[in-house]
Amino acid sequence: MWQPSSAAPIHWQWQLDTPLNMSTDLIPGVTVYDVDMFDNTGDVSTPASVSKTTVNALHALGFKVIAYIDVGTAEPGRPDSSSFPASVKGNGVQGWQGEYWLDIRQLSILQPIMQNRFAMAAAAGFDAVEIDNIDGCTNNTGFPLTTAEQLTYDEWCMQAVHALGMAVCQKNWIEECSVLSAYADFDLDEEAYYYNDPVQNLVTYYVDQGKAVFEVEYTSDIGKSTEQCPTMTGDHINSMTLDEDLVAPTTSGYYRVPCVPDTQSTWSGAPAANSFSPGSVQTAAFSSSGVLPSGKSCSVTVIVGTSSGSQTFTSTGTTQSFSISVTMPSTFGTYPVYIDIYMEGILVKSVTDPNQITVV
Numbered sequence: 001m002w003q004p005s006s007a008a009p010i011h012w013q014w015q016l017d018t019p020l021n022m023s024t025d026l027i028p029g030v031t032v033y034d035v036d037m038f039d040n041t042g043d044v045s046t047p048a049s050v051s052k053t054t055v056n057a058l059h060a061l062g063f064k065v066i067a068y069i070d071v072g073t074a075e076p077g078r079p080d081s082s083s084f085p086a087s088v089k090g091n092g093v094q095g096w097q098g099e100y101w102l103d104i105r106q107l108s109i110l111q112p113i114m115q116n117r118f119a120m121a122a123a124a125g126f127d128a129v130e131i132d133n134i135d136g137c138t139n140n141t142g143f144p145l146t147t148a149e150q151l152t153y154d155e156w157c158m159q160a161v162h163a164l165g166m167a168v169c170q171k172n173w174i175e176e177c178s179v180l181s182a183y184a185d186f187d188l189d190e191e192a193y194y195y196n197d198p199v200q201n202l203v204t205y206y207v208d209q210g211k212a213v214f215e216v217e218y219t220s221d222i223g224k225s226t227e228q229c230p231t232m233t234g235d236h237i238n239s240m241t242l243d244e245d246l247v248a249p250t251t252s253g254y255y256r257v258p259c260v261p262d263t264q265s266t267w268s269g270a271p272a273a274n275s276f277s278p279g280s281v282q283t284a285a286f287s288s289s290g291v292l293p294s295g296k297s298c299s300v301t302v303i304v305g306t307s308s309g310s311q312t313f314t315s316t317g318t319t320q321s322f323s324i325s326v327t328m329p330s331t332f333g334t335y336p337v338y339i340d341i342y343m344e345g346i347l348v349k350s351v352t353d354p355n356q357i358t359v360v
Contacts, residue, residue, distance in 0.1 A: 001165060001166065001185070002127040002185075003210075003211070004186040004212035006208075006210055006212050006213065007210065008266060008267065009264060009265065009266070009267060010238050011029045011032070011260075011262040012030060012031070012033070012240075013025075013034070013256070015035055015247070015248055016034075016035065016036050016039075016246040017246050017251065018039065019035070019036070019039040019040050020035050020248075021248065021250075024250050025249055025250070027256075028262060029262025029263055030063075030262055031063050032066065033058055033063060034065075034066040034130055034188075035054070035068065036067075036068045037067035037068055037117065040055070040067075041120060041121075041124045045079035045116075046116070047116070051124070052125055064128070065127055066129065067121040067126040067129050067166075069114075069118070069130065071102075071110075071117075071131045071153075072102055072104065072133025072136045073100060073102055074089055075099050076099060080113060083113050084109075087106070088103045088109055090102070090141045090143050091140055093133075093139075101133075101136055101139065102141075103143045103145075105143070107153065107156070114157060115160055118161050119164065121161075121166060122166060127167060128168060128186075129166055129169070130169050131154075133171075134154045134170070134172070135172055135176075147176075151176065151180070154183075155180070155183050158180070158183035169185065169186045169188045169214075170184035170187045170188070171189075174189055174192060174197045174199075177201040178201070178205055186213065187202055187206045187211070187212075188213075189202060190215075190216055191216070191217055191222075193217055193239075194218075194221050194222050199235060199237070202235070202237060203236075207237065213237045214238045214239075215238065215240075216241070216242050217241045218242060218243070220243075220244040224280070226259060228241075229259035233259045233260055236267050238259075241255065241256075242256055243256075254279070254280075257276060261275065261358065275358040276328045278329065279328060279329075279330050281326070283324065284302045284323070284325075284326055286322055288300070288320055288322070290317045290320070291320070291348065293317065294315050294316050295315060296343050296344060297344055298343045300313065300340070301340045302324050302326050302339055303338040303339075304328065304329060305331075305335040306329060307329050309327070311323075331359065334356050334358045334359075335357045335358075336353070336356055337352070337355065337356065337357055
């Protein structure tokens, strides 16, 4: 059974919005992919009919693959959605139309459904399972769920996954790491930094036990920032800033900046800086000493690879500030940044920024 380790950074990608496209969605340096189980096995409902194509292709490249499976809510449009009777559906999940919290106390109904899902993941060859929405008792589910009842259900799910030879993660509910870490092989947490969650729990019950922790912050809350990186990297947590929809690299809105660059094999070294997603629009803000003489028609251009952005201005002879939007290159890599200033169409100043841009 796979055991993700905390000894060294794990370069991973979390793509749930669409099936993984082996031609366009692979990211250089990434060796672990967390993808939707149904979307990547043919969107079927029985173990015997699953497609192994995607998982086999990733395994052939030496990668590990995690199956996303929701165990705490009934999602619309799943092949087995009709298996959930109205009696186990509670309140709607905020922000997710058509999705309903489950009454996890009704084990006789839910266990066969989840057992079948786990069996599908095993039949497809997944290395591990990400079980989602395991903290219903902390939400407005419409049912009077207790912590003890929730833990009973979560522990059963984890044991059922293990029985099929796959690793399993604890997803969120960081407050219960002391209990669930005894059953889980690794942890995946969302926005621990943004919500000021007790990150020390992740360190004590996972990292210090040799178990990997994956963590994400979302651009919808933290912006295109990596301010969590010094904390997370210092604690040996595999953190990234991602778009909230977890879309493919070729999809509009995609954003992925890992704290530890995908080329780095140790925890040492500074967190990723000046790292941006392919095709993302970034703002270059800087100042330049006075362009003389004053009163002249000028322009300044920022160049990153084959991309550039410009701004016109009138020279003042004093220090002037600029804010220029530049679309990042579409190809992964590290790029120098050039700043050119023109006066009435003639190049009068050219500077190479000491800080390079990394597209990841």
